[in-house]
Amino acid sequence: MFTILLKKELFVEFRNKEVVLSMLAFGVAVLLIFSFSLSGDPKINHEMAPGLFWTLVILSSSLGLHRLFGQEKDFDAFASLIAAPIDRGTLYLAKWVSGIMFLTVTEFLIIMPFFLFLGLSLPITILPGIGIVLLGNLGIVAVGVIVSGLAMRAKMSAVLLPVLLFPLITPLLIACVKATIGWYHVLPFSQWQFWLLIMATYVVIFSLAGYIFFDHITEE
Amino acid sequence: MLSVTNISKSFHYKPVLKNIGFSLSPGETVALIGKNGAGKSTLLRIMAKISTPEEGQIKFNGKNILNGDASNRKGIYYCGHAPGMYPSLTASENLYYFSALHGYKSDLNKINSTLQNYDLSNSVNVPVKVYSQGMMQRLKLALLEIIDWSLLLIDEPFNGLDFGGQQFVIKKMDAWQDGKRSIIFVDHDIERILKIASRVIILNQHSIALDEQVDSPELKSKMKKLLN
Amino acid sequence: MSIQFQDRTANNLLVLTIILMSANLYTIFFVAPMVPEQTWAQKIFYIHVPIAWTGFLSYFIVMVAGILFLLKKDPFWDRLGLAAAEIGTLFIVLVLITGPIWATPIWGRPWVWEPRLTTTLILFLIYVGYFMLRKFGGHPERVARYAAVLGIMAFIDVPLIFYSVKFWAPQFQLHPQVEMGQQPDGIFYPFLFSMITFTILNILMLRIRVRILNFHHQIITNNV
Numbered sequence: 001m002f003t004i005l006l007k008k009e010l011f012v013e014f015r016n017k018e019v020v021l022s023m024l025a026f027g028v029a030v031l032l033i034f035s036f037s038l039s040g041d042p043k044i045n046h047e048m049a050p051g052l053f054w055t056l057v058i059l060s061s062s063l064g065l066h067r068l069f070g071q072e073k074d075f076d077a078f079a080s081l082i083a084a085p086i087d088r089g090t091l092y093l094a095k096w097v098s099g100i101m102f103l104t105v106t107e108f109l110i111i112m113p114f115f116l117f118l119g120l121s122l123p124i125t126i127l128p129g130i131g132i133v134l135l136g137n138l139g140i141v142a143v144g145v146i147v148s149g150l151a152m153r154a155k156m157s158a159v160l161l162p163v164l165l166f167p168l169i170t171p172l173l174i175a176c177v178k179a180t181i182g183w184y185h186v187l188p189f190s191q192w193q194f195w196l197l198i199m200a201t202y203v204v205i206f207s208l209a210g211y212i213f214f215d216h217i218t219e220e
Numbered sequence: 221m222l223s224v225t226n227i228s229k230s231f232h233y234k235p236v237l238k239n240i241g242f243s244l245s246p247g248e249t250v251a252l253i254g255k256n257g258a259g260k261s262t263l264l265r266i267m268a269k270i271s272t273p274e275e276g277q278i279k280f281n282g283k284n285i286l287n288g289d290a291s292n293r294k295g296i297y298y299c300g301h302a303p304g305m306y307p308s309l310t311a312s313e314n315l316y317y318f319s320a321l322h323g324y325k326s327d328l329n330k331i332n333s334t335l336q337n338y339d340l341s342n343s344v345n346v347p348v349k350v351y352s353q354g355m356m357q358r359l360k361l362a363l364l365e366i367i368d369w370s371l372l373l374i375d376e377p378f379n380g381l382d383f384g385g386q387q388f389v390i391k392k393m394d395a396w397q398d399g400k401r402s403i404i405f406v407d408h409d410i411e412r413i414l415k416i417a418s419r420v421i422i423l424n425q426h427s428i429a430l431d432e433q434v435d436s437p438e439l440k441s442k443m444k445k446l447l448n
Numbered sequence: 449m450s451i452q453f454q455d456r457t458a459n460n461l462l463v464l465t466i467i468l469m470s471a472n473l474y475t476i477f478f479v480a481p482m483v484p485e486q487t488w489a490q491k492i493f494y495i496h497v498p499i500a501w502t503g504f505l506s507y508f509i510v511m512v513a514g515i516l517f518l519l520k521k522d523p524f525w526d527r528l529g530l531a532a533a534e535i536g537t538l539f540i541v542l543v544l545i546t547g548p549i550w551a552t553p554i555w556g557r558p559w560v561w562e563p564r565l566t567t568t569l570i571l572f573l574i575y576v577g578y579f580m581l582r583k584f585g586g587h588p589e590r591v592a593r594y595a596a597v598l599g600i601m602a603f604i605d606v607p608l609i610f611y612s613v614k615f616w617a618p619q620f621q622l623h624p625q626v627e628m629g630q631q632p633d634g635i636f637y638p639f640l641f642s643m644i645t646f647t648i649l650n651i652l653m654l655r656i657r658v659r660i661l662n663f664h665h666q667i668i669t670n671n672v
Contacts, residue, residue, distance in 0.1 A: 001321075001323075004317070004320045004321065005321070008317045008320075008321070011309070011313070012308065012309065015309060071306055071307065072306070074307055075302060075303040075304065075306070075307045075348075075349070076303065077303075077305055077306050079265070079268075079298070079302065079304055080298070080300075080304035080305065082269065082270055083268040083269065083270050083293075083296070083297075083298040084318070084321040084322050085290050085291055085292075085293040085294040085295075085296070085322065085323060086290055086321060087289075087290040088290070143601075146601065150581060150585070150597065150598060151581075151585075153585070153590070154581065154584045154585045154586060155584045155586075156580075156584050160580055160581060160584060160585075163577045163580055164574070164577040164580075164598070166573075167570050167571075167573035167574040167576075167577065168574060168601065168602070170570050170612070171605065171609045171611075171612035172608075172612075174613065174616045175612055178615075194615060195615075198608065198611065198612050198615075205604060205608070206601075209600070209601055209604065213518075213597045213600070213601075216518055216593045216594075216597055217593065217594055217597055219269065219270060219271055219272040219590075219593075220265070220270060220271045220272070229589075230589060230669075231587045231589065232587045232588060232589075233588065233665070233668045233669050235669075272589075272590075274521065274523070274589060275521070
């Protein structure tokens with residue numbers, strides 16, 4: 001059932017490209033703001049790059065998460081979806097995994113302009129960076145799907161979502177930025193391995209919370 | 221087959237349903253009627269586990285569906301007011317995914333022949349968001365041919381259909397009722413209800429005001445009295 | 449059902465709280481010794497720490513009430529959760545006010561990204577979202593479930609926030625780390641007394657607020 005749900009999520013997104021496109025367009029717009037509002041000094045940009053990157057990711061992910069249930073809300077397909085005999089936890093897992101994929105694709109598309117516009121030097125190693133970003137995505141979407149579900153039926157859901165998401169995600173953001181600094185600024189691993197632990201704990205706790213609680217936030 | 225006990229639900233502290241209870245045997249076609257706001261749609265949505273009641277239990281084939289395992293709900297199909305389909309997918313894609321989500325492996329041949337039977341073959345390749353209300357209604361019903369259901373919860377199946385469409389749905393509902401299945405439908409046309417249903421449940425003042433077989437005497441006058 | 453306006457337990461508790469709180473304030477101002485370098489500034493800790501404790505205790509109650517509401521569906525737990533959330537937020541705001549009052553003379557500036565203070569701030573912001581969800585989330589029967597989930601998530605986020613902030617800015621480990629048990633009796637006992645007093649105040653407020661919410665519910669559902 002999980003595979004068919006995931007396939008459906010990916011197919012609907014493939015047809016609309018709504019989540020990825022909204023995150024990407026917004027991300028590029030934010031990048032433009034970054035480029036003009038910072039000093040333009042590559043050295044300072046290099047210092048700030050990890051923080052800027054995660055700011056960009058979290059700002060645009062809040063937009064994408066808002067549209068995560070968008071296609072289901074318009075024609076009340078969500079009612080048909082939850083009326084089907086599917087475990088709600090599985091529903092959450094499918095939303096989680098597909099959301100991670102959408103976010104990763106967006107990041108993949110935005111990382112080149114990010115380096116280019118801010119005049120950043122390329123990192124020495126690539127793989128640890130990919131690992132950190134993936135782990136961060138797992139956490140952002142784990143809590144993001146829950147918050148998106150909470151806000152979905154609310155008035156002002158577009159405001160409610162970031163208001164709920166940003167404080168809940170603070171520990172993850174701190175850990176993501178710190179780990180990225182460790183990797184991008186080539187600090188010894190022992191200095192930043194702790195942050196990977198925080199990220200992993202966050203991912204485990206909130207994906208479990210989502211799996212358990214999603215049943216309570218799907219119904220009207 | 222289905223037993224509903226003590227269901228209560230309120231919105232904004234206003235009760236919509238109070239202590240609703242009834243049970244259903246296979247082969248029954250039940251018309252659920254009542255004035256606007258009597259809670260008909262809410263009751264259907266609770267039975268489909270789209271809406272959570274504050275109190276009460278529902279058992280389907282002896283298994284708890286409100287708290288139990290999701291597979292306990294297999295065989296129930298809900299068809300609401302809204303299209304309930306993915307607007308950007310085509311008819312066959314929607315049917316494919318929804319039948320799969322109900323746990324049926326469906327082949328495209330069957331989907332295509334069903335769409336043909338339901339007079340939708342001309343618009344198979346367009347997203348369903350451009351469908352008219354009548355086409356959408358036929359699409360929702362087409363899914364019933366593909367999945368193997370035993371309890372149908374259908375909210376105003378005749379809404380927005382022209383005369384031909386209404387006749388079509390009446391015919392289909394008659395054909396689906398093979399004696400092993402149950403259908404609960406919401407409607408307000410008394411003549412039509414008496415033609416289709418085997419049993420009538422009227423909701424009034426948030427509770428069941430009448431629950432009788434269609435052949436019971438003076439049903440029509442009682443219905444008229446309760447609905448006016 | 450008729451409304452029982454008299455609540456003798458609450459009345460007794462109110463009298464007890466008034467007596468205890470007066471004694472508490474007297475002890476803080478006139479009995480507890482001055483700490484040499486901090487003089488009067490240190491006195492705020494007899495209030496700051498107990499209200500922080502009651503604030504976090506209230507949020508813990510929100511979580512427990514949330515779990516019980518999701519399990520039992522009894523609206524009482526929802527009202528307890530809401531009452532605890534309101535009282536907790538009130539206390540947390542007071543923590544965020546008294547903290548900088550103490551920090552200004554001692555640390556030289558009002559705001560420092562110190563782990564406990566930061567955790568308190570973030571928790572406060574989560575609860576701003578909590579009340580927005582309560583207000584804008586739709587009809588109250590559904591929002592009750594949503595709020596329960598959010599209350600649980602907020603509290604399980606606390607240790608993560610605390611440890612991440614703690615290691616994020618290790619230079620800000622300025623919070624007095626001394627164990628209260630190692631303090632001389634002159635400080636420890638007034639402190640303990642204050643903790644107990646504020647806990648009782650918290651229980652009293654919770655009881656009164658839950659009763660008001662119960663009445664409110666009875667009135668709008670016309671059950672009176």
